[in-house]
Amino acid sequence: MSGPKLTNPVVRWIDHRLPVFTFLHHEMHEYPTPKNLNYWWNFGSLAGITLVIMIVTGIILSMHYTAHVDHAFQSVERIMRDVNYGWLIRYIHANGASFFFIVVYIHIFRGLYYGSYKAPRELLWMLGVVILLLMMATAFMGYVLPWGQMSFWGATVITNLFSAIPLVGESIVTLLWGGFSVDNPTLNRFFSLHYLLPFVIVGVVVLHIIALHRFGSNNPLGIDVRGDQDTISFHPYYTVKDMFGLSVFLTIMAAVVFFLPNSMGHPDNYIPANPMVTPAHIVPEWYFLPFYAILRAVPDKLLGVLAMFAAIAVLFVLPWLDRSPVRSASFRPIYKIMFWVFLLDCVALTYLGAMPAEGIYVVLSRLCTVYYFFHFIVLLPALSIFETPRSLPRSIGKPVLGGGNGIPAPAPAAAREKP
Amino acid sequence: MADSNDQPTRRDFIHVASVSAAALGAACIAWPLIDQLNPAADTLALSTTEFDVSGVQEGMSVSVVWRGKPVFVRHRTKAEIEEAAAAELSDLPDPQTDADRAPRPEILVLLGVCTHLGCVPLGQKATDPKGEWGGWFCPCHGSHYDTSGRIRKGPAPTNLVIPPYKYISDNVIKIG
Amino acid sequence: MMGCLQKLILFLLTFLVTVPVATTARSAESIPFPSQEWSFNGPFGTFNRGELQRGFQVYKEVCATCHSLNFISFRNLTDLGFNENEIKAIAAEFQVEDGPNNEGEMFERAAIPSDMWPAPYPNDNAARASNNGALPPDLSLMVDARAGGADYLYALLSGYHEIPQGKEVGEGMYYNAYYPGNQIAMPSPLVDDGVEYVDGTRATLVQQARDVTAFLAWATEPNMEQRKRMGVMVIIFLLVMTVLFYYSKKKIWSDVH
Numbered sequence: 001m002s003g004p005k006l007t008n009p010v011v012r013w014i015d016h017r018l019p020v021f022t023f024l025h026h027e028m029h030e031y032p033t034p035k036n037l038n039y040w041w042n043f044g045s046l047a048g049i050t051l052v053i054m055i056v057t058g059i060i061l062s063m064h065y066t067a068h069v070d071h072a073f074q075s076v077e078r079i080m081r082d083v084n085y086g087w088l089i090r091y092i093h094a095n096g097a098s099f100f101f102i103v104v105y106i107h108i109f110r111g112l113y114y115g116s117y118k119a120p121r122e123l124l125w126m127l128g129v130v131i132l133l134l135m136m137a138t139a140f141m142g143y144v145l146p147w148g149q150m151s152f153w154g155a156t157v158i159t160n161l162f163s164a165i166p167l168v169g170e171s172i173v174t175l176l177w178g179g180f181s182v183d184n185p186t187l188n189r190f191f192s193l194h195y196l197l198p199f200v201i202v203g204v205v206v207l208h209i210i211a212l213h214r215f216g217s218n219n220p221l222g223i224d225v226r227g228d229q230d231t232i233s234f235h236p237y238y239t240v241k242d243m244f245g246l247s248v249f250l251t252i253m254a255a256v257v258f259f260l261p262n263s264m265g266h267p268d269n270y271i272p273a274n275p276m277v278t279p280a281h282i283v284p285e286w287y288f289l290p291f292y293a294i295l296r297a298v299p300d301k302l303l304g305v306l307a308m309f310a311a312i313a314v315l316f317v318l319p320w321l322d323r324s325p326v327r328s329a330s331f332r333p334i335y336k337i338m339f340w341v342f343l344l345d346c347v348a349l350t351y352l353g354a355m356p357a358e359g360i361y362v363v364l365s366r367l368c369t370v371y372y373f374f375h376f377i378v379l380l381p382a383l384s385i386f387e388t389p390r391s392l393p394r395s396i397g398k399p400v401l402g403g404g405n406g407i408p409a410p411a412p413a414a415a416r417e418k419p
Numbered sequence: 420m421a422d423s424n425d426q427p428t429r430r431d432f433i434h435v436a437s438v439s440a441a442a443l444g445a446a447c448i449a450w451p452l453i454d455q456l457n458p459a460a461d462t463l464a465l466s467t468t469e470f471d472v473s474g475v476q477e478g479m480s481v482s483v484v485w486r487g488k489p490v491f492v493r494h495r496t497k498a499e500i501e502e503a504a505a506a507e508l509s510d511l512p513d514p515q516t517d518a519d520r521a522p523r524p525e526i527l528v529l530l531g532v533c534t535h536l537g538c539v540p541l542g543q544k545a546t547d548p549k550g551e552w553g554g555w556f557c558p559c560h561g562s563h564y565d566t567s568g569r570i571r572k573g574p575a576p577t578n579l580v581i582p583p584y585k586y587i588s589d590n591v592i593k594i595g
Numbered sequence: 596m597m598g599c600l601q602k603l604i605l606f607l608l609t610f611l612v613t614v615p616v617a618t619t620a621r622s623a624e625s626i627p628f629p630s631q632e633w634s635f636n637g638p639f640g641t642f643n644r645g646e647l648q649r650g651f652q653v654y655k656e657v658c659a660t661c662h663s664l665n666f667i668s669f670r671n672l673t674d675l676g677f678n679e680n681e682i683k684a685i686a687a688e689f690q691v692e693d694g695p696n697n698e699g700e701m702f703e704r705a706a707i708p709s710d711m712w713p714a715p716y717p718n719d720n721a722a723r724a725s726n727n728g729a730l731p732p733d734l735s736l737m738v739d740a741r742a743g744g745a746d747y748l749y750a751l752l753s754g755y756h757e758i759p760q761g762k763e764v765g766e767g768m769y770y771n772a773y774y775p776g777n778q779i780a781m782p783s784p785l786v787d788d789g790v791e792y793v794d795g796t797r798a799t800l801v802q803q804a805r806d807v808t809a810f811l812a813w814a815t816e817p818n819m820e821q822r823k824r825m826g827v828m829v830i831i832f833l834l835v836m837t838v839l840f841y842y843s844k845k846k847i848w849s850d851v852h
Binding site for chain 2: 056060063064078081082083084085086088089240243
């Protein structure tokens with residue numbers, strides 16, 4: 001396809017010197033996208049839009065917020081009560097963080113199911129894991145800023161983890177705190193870094209999209225695009241589909257922001273931070289719960305910390321753990337089942353992370369933690385060797401004549417397998 | 420990839436409708452994001468100040484804070500009032516009668532901000548220089564104001580501003 | 596395609612159900628309490644001005660002796676239906692510290708509408724000293740700061756039942772059926788006819804409990820009505836836009852399937 005027809009002389013003048021319009025035309029209008037993407041492919045654009053929402057609301061909040069232990073909590077209440085629409089911007093930002101993680105977790109599980117992390121998209125996947133890590137750091141620091149009880153004690157517990165590092169652990173914690181406990185220096189630096197990291201995320205997202213466009217999107221069948229008959233231009237097909245998906249997403253988010261704005265939070269964070277009083281149960285925000293469960297499941301402090309980080313580290317090396325040449329779970333009958341078991345394991349870990357570390361919850365947390373690592377380290381490599389996949393369809397696009405996807409008799413149903 | 424209808428253009432009503440809805444939504448969300456910059460409710464609550472003028476002795480000037488700026492309240496002497504009333508309008512760079520500026524002549528209420536570039540003029544304390552007309556003198560660039568707060572000499576273009584105020588009782592004014 | 600969409604919505608709904616469960620289901624010690632009907636519950640909930648005014652009277656005459664309301668200003672009371680002069684009069688009943696004056700001294704003056712509600716004690720230590728070492732918490736956010744919100748507060752205030760057979764209550768503590776652990780440092784603040792309502796409503800203990808809880812719900816979130824009103828309009832708009840984009844999408848994709 002040729003470049004855009006630019007008729008406006010001003011546009012042409014700019015484009016000749018800085019080809020933004022040609023670039024956008026290629027990336028949006030022409031960019032060949034598999035024609036068979038399903039709705040699980042909407043979540044990447046949703047994540048990008050949520051990032052923009054978080055940055056816009058965050059910048060506005062920082063116009064009214066004061067990052068000092070004596071004023072932080074009160075400045076947030078001033079935003080809620082006195083700043084015009086302050087309550088709306090605050091609720092969008094706080095709930096937006098939760099929705100950002102919902103969207104990104106679904107996006108990740110889509111990748112797991114359809115093998116989007118496999119060659120040649122390993123680096124795309126790893127950049128995604130970097131984005132996840134940056135999001136977790138950003139969210140952790142952001143939650144400290146209102147300086148409620150959970151803000152303070154969550155910060156205390158998580159920064160204390162670093163004392164598990166042998167020899168230098170205590171010094172590192174003192175360095176992080178800027179003092180002898182979580183206090184004003186800590187709050188100030190968290191505010192600075194919380195403002196900074198989202199822009200680092202933007203940078204990594206740009207790399208993520210560049211890496212994506214190198215080979216184009218994966219698709220539900222997991223087979224490569226073979227020609228123009230398999231693709232359609234991104235615009236208008238996927239722009240309109242993304243707008244529809246965005247409308248659904250915004251409707252759900254609006255329902256929460258306007259009618260259930262505190263449902264994903266914790267009441268204790270409406271109590272100003274008190275270093276002398278520890279809440280009965282310190283709980284992180286829900287999106288950290290699975291990692292919190294893994295941390296507490298290991299009885300040793302250092303090993304618990306290592307296990308928690310390993311839970312994410314294992315994602316980095318996933319393309320080398322799962323070496324099955326078949327991408328999509330649609331054609332991997334055993335992996336398909338194990339995927340759902342793994343998802344169930346993650347949901348269980350989320351629930352267990354919120355439970356007190358007593359009784360049956362301890363046993364279950366340990367079982368689920370072991371299973372989490374078993375899935376990646378044992379199961380996936382084993383399946384790569386021992387699983388017999390179904391026959392793959394020949395191509396994405398239907399041939400002009402006849403029905404089906406052109407598969408010979410043996411397994412015609414497999415070609416139409418939908419998750 | 421033939422179009423399912425035979426319109427070569429994509430200006431179908433449904434697309435116009437959906438894009439218009441999106442544009443309307445974007446405009447609606449833009450308003451709160453801009454309005455949050457406007458003064459918040461607690462700032463607006465401080466937009467008026469009440470002051471009891473009976474505490475100001477004759478010949479004295481008091482400064483009151485209103486919206487973060489000084490307001491001069493001067494209880495003028497008879498001599499000061501006569502001087503202000505006797506001024507020829509043609510002598511004034513910014514002509515205005517004293518009666519227009521001080522409905523109750525003994526109490527003059529002015530915004531203590533020089534109309535040149537915003538300094539606070541001197542003249543509130545007995546020891547301050549009051550300029551050649553016995554009112555106020557701005558040390559930044561040498562503007563002279565008379566006993567009605569009108570500019571007489573110097574770079575300031577207009578008289579000291581009379582802030583909006585009214586008497587809510589015999590002796591209490593509400594500024595703003 | 597529809598199958599995927601349905602699955603997507605089902606997935607998200609499941610999430611919205613399990614996430615609140617995961618985030619609230621924790622304390623083994625919380626005691627179940629009955630849920631109440633409040634005028635401000637639900638997507639179309641509003642505050643009842645009469646209830647708020649009575650609740651304000653209870654707060655002012657009973658609770659304000661010990662509990663601060665730090666995030667409420669006198670000017671906020673216009674929400675309750677008071678006019679400017681009434682609020683000036685309410686404010687003027689209180690003295691607040693101001694200064695320094697020209698002599699460099701702090702002084703007391705009558706409060707004005709832009710002032711915040713004055714705290715009963717100058718600091719936490721003074722509060723504890725006057726209350727057997729217990730700190731009466733600030734009430735501005737109490738409905739959001741406790742799991743169960745208004746329902747829990749109402750249960751607590753009306754939960755000072757007779758100590759059951761066999762249970763013991765420590766020195767300086769009082770039995771409450773709904774406070775975690777059943778022992779609370781605050782004696783029952785409410786008593787039948789403890790206040791005389793300006794509007795003539797019979798001030799039973801449970802009536803006062805209901806009214807002051809409603810008042811505290813307002814104090815926690817004065818903007819709640821605006822939030823819900825806006826929410827209804829936003830959701831309707833978004834549903835319309837969703838339908839429009841659905842048909843737009845179908846039209847554009849009709850030549851692909």
